[in-house]
Amino acid sequence: MSTKAPSTIAKVTGILSGAAAITVIAILGYTTDHGSFAKGAIIGGAAVLIAMIVLWSGVGRSSTASRMASGQADERERHIFREAAADAGLAMFGAGVACAIWALFDAEAIGVAGIVLWTGLLTWGISMIVRLRRG
Known part of the structure; x- marks a missing residue:
């Protein structure tokens, strides 16, 4: 790279x-x-x-x-980015499972998709900030 x-x-x-x-x-x-x-x-x-x-x-x-x-x-920043993306992926997986269960109770599809996407975005942002501040 x-x-x-x-x-x-x-x-x-x-x-x-x-x-x-x-x-x-x-x-x-x-x-x-x-x-x-x-x-x-x-x-x-x-x-x-x-x-x-x-x-x-x-x-x-x-x-x-x-x-x-x-x-x-640099290598440190790439590592932080990669770890934050992994945190976001894990959070989105959990939100996806929860929303799949919620969808069984007639939840709107757009709401489910929004929750999963916003969960990933917010988790990634918070994880980036926390990891950058921790050093």
């Missing part, structure tokens, strides 16, 4: 292709009368693009998040 930072051309290509994907998804959403889906794609996609630009711009060049986003994370 390379630890070199992505080139400027790769960064610009990534941002432009992300913007193109957001545009296509929004157009498809609006043309099929799924306006709220299209708005969500625009808002979520724009948030991701802004986060990419901030992390790649060098605002926090010495922060762990910017080193991970730029591909310059």
